[in-house]
Amino acid sequence: MRQQPSQQPGQGRTRQRAERRPRRIRRTVAAAGLALAAVLGAGGWAAADGQQAVTGPPPGTAAWVADTTLGLRLPDPATAAPAEVAAFFDRLPAAARESLAVRHPLVLGNLDGAPVRLRYRANEAALAEELGRELARATDPSLTPQDHTAARERAARYRTLLDGVRDGGRRFLAFDPRGRGQIAEVYGDLATARRTAVVVPGSDIDLRTFDRAGDPYGTPAGMARALHGATGGGTAVIAWAGYTTPVGVGPDAATETLAEAGAGRLGRLLDGLAVTTRPDAPATVFCHSYGSVVCGLARPGPEQSSGVVVLASPGLGVDSAADLDPRVPLWAVERNDSDWIGHVPYVRFLGLGHGADPTGPEFGARPLPATGAHGHTGYFAPGTASLAAFTTVALGR
Structure with missing residues (x-):
């Protein structure tokens, strides 16, 4: 019998890496397929018309x-x-x-x-x-x-x-009738409040829906109202519907075009607050769903923000917290079991998806609890651990 040639040092590791490479490629392609299926409305997801950013x-x-x-x-x-x-x-x-x-x-x-x-x-x-x-x-x-x-x-x-x-x-800090309309409402007194917070919403929010009564904690107005009340009025909170959001869960929600446009507008808002309120206590930013992509791409610095909180997030458009400004604390709220966002593929491939799961321990965000929260929009509901945590963060404790 012919004797097999002896293996040189390092050849086994090289072969193992070569064998793993096709598996990684297959996983990446499979993840991209899941993202594409989501975009196309598979599994009951709603497709939507494309939006033109204002x-x-x-x-x-x-x-x-x-x-x-x-x-x-x-x-x-x-x-x-x-x-x-x-x-x-x-x-x-x-x-x-x-x-x-x-x-x-x-x-x-x-x-x-x-x-x-x-x-x-x-x-x-x-x-x-x-x-x-x-x-x-x-x-x-x-x-x-x-x-x-x-x-x-x-x-x-x-x-x-x-x-x-x-x-x-x-009190409205902004009003723009173009497109589906944009608006920002203030809860509390920006002139006297010791702290300021900004709520950045996700899909389906515009001038008509930013304060709809049927889903009180799923709108920026409802979130801001709840947070302002929970802080005892110690924090002025801005419900910011100041960018063109995706409609439904379709191509706009799976890509970052609208988020990139929104990130620039959010940056200007934070710059403006820094010079018109208290520069020693810049705003804490709460980013819901697709709004967390906006916040991630905005990458606020310490002169703009005291901290960023992301919840019900499909990703931030970055691979880890290390890609953001390390001087600005980042918190990620754990997902409740009934939040559908957990079914979104956490990938970025061919322009689809928003990157790694910010609630994963390897991402590097500080965790916040969500006990008592239900669904995709229940994190600001009274009595939840998430609202209690938001209050602590908003008050700077």
Whole structure:
């Protein structure tokens, strides 16, 4: 019998690595297949229409930039950093500030770095202007019956929000009617609160749905209201529906295009809060579902955020916590057993998926409990361990 040649040192390990490589490739391909199946709606997942991200400065910016009434060059919303905006308004007399809010409410209401109370007033005026515009469209004979119906629906929504401002003291830090609409509502007093928090939502949130009553803890308004109440009013909380979210669980939810656009807008919001509230206590950011992808891609630094909390997360668009700023604490909430997000493949392949599971011990996030939470949207419900943990984090303890 022919004797087999003796094996050289290292050859066994080389062969083992070569044998493992096809298995890794097969696992990667299989994971990609799962992600693609999810995107295409397999297993009962809902496909959705693609969304076009709303980006850039708000309507009316050209008129704002061209306005020389005050004899000053106004900060360009497209290029001026929030710190520059804040410095401009610090030098401006009160009467001049008010005049800008009257002439350019949509611009000033969305201008990060502008005084908070001035933005509240500007957004009230912008809501009133948009209400009038939609009421006119609802009876415009040159438009179709479908246009009239859509205008009446938008007018009804604007009227509800405006009544909330005038009768119920609601405060809106942003309002943009473009696309599906964007808005940010403040719970508490940003001027006096010792701490600030921002809630970043996931899919299916826009101007119409950010405060829907049927799912109180699944909307940014409901989450913010619950957190504000749990802190005893010690933290002002912003319900931020300030980016174009995916609709349903489809290609937009499985890719990062909308999250990348949202990350830039979130970064400007945090920069603005840093110069208009308390720079010694930057905001804690709570990121739900697809919102955690936005937060991961935003990569807030310590001057922007005191910490980031992700919950019901499909991934952060990064491989581990080490890819984020190590000076900003990252917490990940454990998933409850009835949260469907646990069935999402935690992969990134050919532009699909959002990376590793942030609740896994190897990811490197600090764990938070979720005892008592149910479903994908129950983490802010009163009595849950998750809300108690959020309260502790939001208060900076």
